[in-house]
Amino acid sequence: MRQKRLVLASASPRRKELLARIGVEPDTIDPADIDETPHKGELPRDYAMRMAAEKAAAVAPRHAGSLVLAADTVVAAGRRILPKTEDESDARNCLTLLSGRRHRVLSAVTLVDAESRARHKLSTTIVTFKRLTDAEIASYLARGEWRGKAGGYAIQGFAESWVRFLSGSHSGVVGLPLYETRTLLESAGYGLG
Numbered sequence: 299m300r301q302k303r304l305v306l307a308s309a310s311p312r313r314k315e316l317l318a319r320i321g322v323e324p325d326t327i328d329p330a331d332i333d334e335t336p337h338k339g340e341l342p343r344d345y346a347m348r349m350a351a352e353k354a355a356a357v358a359p360r361h362a363g364s365l366v367l368a369a370d371t372v373v374a375a376g377r378r379i380l381p382k383t384e385d386e387s388d389a390r391n392c393l394t395l396l397s398g399r400r401h402r403v404l405s406a407v408t409l410v411d412a413e414s415r416a417r418h419k420l421s422t423t424i425v426t427f428k429r430l431t432d433a434e435i436a437s438y439l440a441r442g443e444w445r446g447k448a449g450g451y452a453i454q455g456f457a458e459s460w461v462r463f464l465s466g467s468h469s470g471v472v473g474l475p476l477y478e479t480r481t482l483l484e485s486a487g488y489g490l491g
Contacts, residue, residue: 302412302488307357307368312454316474321490322483330356330368342374342404347420350406358410365486366410371473373449374402383450386439392450393438398429400463401449405470409482417482421475423466425453430460 306324330353349370358366373380383389405421443455451457467475
């Protein structure tokens with residue numbers, strides 16, 4: 299049986315690398331270009347689910363008959379959605395806020411199947427950082443790993459050494475929860491080894 303075509307609606311190299319860990323190579327990479335501004339008062343869980351669904355919905359019409367996989371990862375401190383940091387000031391603010399405290403990483407995945415039906419999954423991971431000194435934050439900022447990262451850090455880099463506690467999906471914190479992704483792909487008939 300011929301494998302169904304899979305489109306990854308993301309330009310993230312991390313998501314492509316994570317898919318490779320489960321033996322999946324997308325046929326096409328077609329990032330969604332949508333407005334990612336949170337709605338006023340939108341909760342982190344709802345925002346993550348909406349973003350994944352909207353990304354998949356934006357890309358699916360361009361690939362009729364294919365499976366379209368989209369994801370979104372949100373770092374939340376309480377009800378607050380932390381930004382994907384684009385400048386040092388934002389990254390410093392995020393790291394200062396997360397220092398010594400527990401936060402959630404919500405990673406939503408949407409798969410639109412060949413019949414245009416959408417399936418959704420959400421992974422919630424609890425992460426606790428050690429208390430960070432100003433010098434540790436400054437050193438991390440100098441590394442540049444924070445650029446474009448939700449919450450100002452990349453757990454697959456140096457920031458992993460700050461994690462005192464993690465409960466949930468490590469791959470979800472990186473950007474694509476593999477258990478949930480595999481479940482969605484299998485439910486749509488995408489063969490995995």
